[in-house]
Amino acid sequence: MKKNFYLLFLLLFLVGTSAYTQTKDPVVESIVKEATENSQLEKLAHELLDKIGPRLVGSPKMQQANDWAVAKYTGWGIPARNEKWGEWRGWERGISHIDMVAPWVKSLEGTQLAWSPSTGGKTVTGDVIIVPDVADSVAFAAWLPNAKGKFVLISMNQPTGRPDYNWEEFGTKESFEKMKALRTVQTDAWTARIKKTGYTTRTLPVALEKAGAVGIVMSNWSRGFGVNKIFSAYTKKVPTVDVSLEDYGLLYRLTESGSGTKISVRADSKEKGVVPTYNTVAEIKGTNPNEYVMLSAHFDSWDGGTGATDNGTGTLVMMEAMRILKKVYPNPKRTILVGHWGSEEQGLNGSRAFVEDHPEIVANLQALFNQDNGTGRVVNISGQGYLHAYDFITRWLAAVPEDIKKGIETKFPGTPGGGGSDFASFVAVVAPGFSLSSLSWSYGNYTWHTNRDTYDKIVFDDVRNNAMLAAIMVYMACEDPQKTSREKSVLPATRTGEPGKWPEQRKATRKGGLD
Numbered sequence: 001m002k003k004n005f006y007l008l009f010l011l012l013f014l015v016g017t018s019a020y021t022q023t024k025d026p027v028v029e030s031i032v033k034e035a036t037e038n039s040q041l042e043k044l045a046h047e048l049l050d051k052i053g054p055r056l057v058g059s060p061k062m063q064q065a066n067d068w069a070v071a072k073y074t075g076w077g078i079p080a081r082n083e084k085w086g087e088w089r090g091w092e093r094g095i096s097h098i099d100m101v102a103p104w105v106k107s108l109e110g111t112q113l114a115w116s117p118s119t120g121g122k123t124v125t126g127d128v129i130i131v132p133d134v135a136d137s138v139a140f141a142a143w144l145p146n147a148k149g150k151f152v153l154i155s156m157n158q159p160t161g162r163p164d165y166n167w168e169e170f171g172t173k174e175s176f177e178k179m180k181a182l183r184t185v186q187t188d189a190w191t192a193r194i195k196k197t198g199y200t201t202r203t204l205p206v207a208l209e210k211a212g213a214v215g216i217v218m219s220n221w222s223r224g225f226g227v228n229k230i231f232s233a234y235t236k237k238v239p240t241v242d243v244s245l246e247d248y249g250l251l252y253r254l255t256e257s258g259s260g261t262k263i264s265v266r267a268d269s270k271e272k273g274v275v276p277t278y279n280t281v282a283e284i285k286g287t288n289p290n291e292y293v294m295l296s297a298h299f300d301s302w303d304g305g306t307g308a309t310d311n312g313t314g315t316l317v318m319m320e321a322m323r324i325l326k327k328v329y330p331n332p333k334r335t336i337l338v339g340h341w342g343s344e345e346q347g348l349n350g351s352r353a354f355v356e357d358h359p360e361i362v363a364n365l366q367a368l369f370n371q372d373n374g375t376g377r378v379v380n381i382s383g384q385g386y387l388h389a390y391d392f393i394t395r396w397l398a399a400v401p402e403d404i405k406k407g408i409e410t411k412f413p414g415t416p417g418g419g420g421s422d423f424a425s426f427v428a429v430v431a432p433g434f435s436l437s438s439l440s441w442s443y444g445n446y447t448w449h450t451n452r453d454t455y456d457k458i459v460f461d462d463v464r465n466n467a468m469l470a471a472i473m474v475y476m477a478c479e480d481p482q483k484t485s486r487e488k489s490v491l492p493a494t495r496t497g498e499p500g501k502w503p504e505q506r507k508a509t510r511k512g513g514l515d
């Protein structure tokens with residue numbers, strides 16, 4: 001009995017130690033400890049998103065963010081630099097005030113689009129009209145003089161301000177179907193209305209301003225409560241403003257019923273000429289300095305909100321991972337680099353430029369991890385079409401504690417991403433770039449490129465999870481005695497039966513926004 005008890009004890013001890021040695025890598029342990037007990041995420045988020053704000057390419061705030069990141073890395077003992085890769089039209093956002101002044105008074109929720117011309121320090125008041133439904137471009141040309149001195153509404157009036165999920169929850173099946181059918185008919189009619197003018201949504205605002213319109217009013221609803229997507233203006237002299245669905249609907253209905261609708265707009269902004277654009281790059285030198293493991297996230301954003309989840313959260317993940325790695329793994333076997341890219345939003349420009357400018361790094365890249373689809377926990381990793389990605393990614397993921405990786409689905413060999421975010425700039429030259437893809441948290445409707453992409457949408461526990469994951473994957477990729485393989489898998493045939501093609505490298509736009 002006593003002997004059996006001893007044996008049982010010995011067995012338990014052995015089981016315990018083998019489980020211990022499997023999961024407890026001291027560096028992984030330290031990464032988890034530092035990330036959970038000394039997290040800097042909230043502080044970094046506040047400094048970047050609240051104190052600096054949105055990071056539109058060519059804006060002073062983008063430059064401020066680049067300088068802030070260099071200062072942060074320097075403070076952590078990590079050498080960092082801003083690498084110039086191009087030039088952009090410089091523009092600084094000022095105040096936007098949009099008020100309905102007739103038939104009654106109401107301050108409207110809205111903002112000028114990025115790169116919108118200003119009202120020259122004045123408040124401009126004018127009647128509101130709706131772009132007309134004409135027979136053809138000749139009829140539209142004849143109508144155009146009517147735009148003189150007016151604010152022109154150029155978006156469709158949405159039949160509902162309730163998102164579809166709300167209709168699905170509360171509406172009868174019949175009324176939901178009826179609304180959707182009505183919306184389709186209205187949307188098709190609006191598309192036809194714009195087409196009949198002889199212009200596109202891009203050229204119409206310019207035609208209207210040439211005809212003397214004093215401003216363009218639109219509403220790019222993002223199909224959720226309170227959300228609009230805010231992109232760039234096409235006008236060159238008069239402001240283009242985006243107004244919330246609710247206020248746009250009000251203006252539209254009042255204008256349609258001939259109620260004498262007038263608005264006042266003040267849009268301040270400054271043209272800053274042609275300004276340099278940068279990537280911020282930071283580096284922890286490896287004992288084998290000429291092999292690289294990279295972290296990657298674009299740094300720029302649209303400016304309707306503060307770019308909190310696109311891509312503030314990806315930025316925070318990479319900065320926090322770098323900070324932690326420097327503290328707990330200061331002498332990596334390969335060089336760790338982080339790229340905070342400029343102008344992803346206009347076509348992956350910063351990362352494409354880096355790939356063009358640093359062939360020596362790209363050629364010796366062990367792996368790159370990019371994150372850019374919101375605040376959620378990473379739930380998908382694809383092998384991006386590399387035949388042997390399964391081997392090394394699985395090997396590295398094995399070191400990640402279960403808590404952190406339990407939601408992750410992997411796909412091997414996967415298909416090479418042709419765009420969407422900066423990993424694709426690397427995949428295009430057959431370098432091992434991977435995407436740490438997040439759980440949605442209603443990203444597409446509610447935060448991506450919207451006026452509500454702000455600090456409060458960040459789910460810090462998920463971001464913390466991702467910072468640990470990124471740091472552990474980098475650590476494992478640095479330590480791996482094997483170099484990663486770039487052998488491509490045979491891609492599945494296209495729908496038309498042709499052999500699948502690897503995405504092609506596209507050139508960075510080095511001078512933008514100046515047309």
Ligand SMILES: [Zn+2]
Nearest residue numbers: 298310311372
């Ligand atoms: Zn993004």
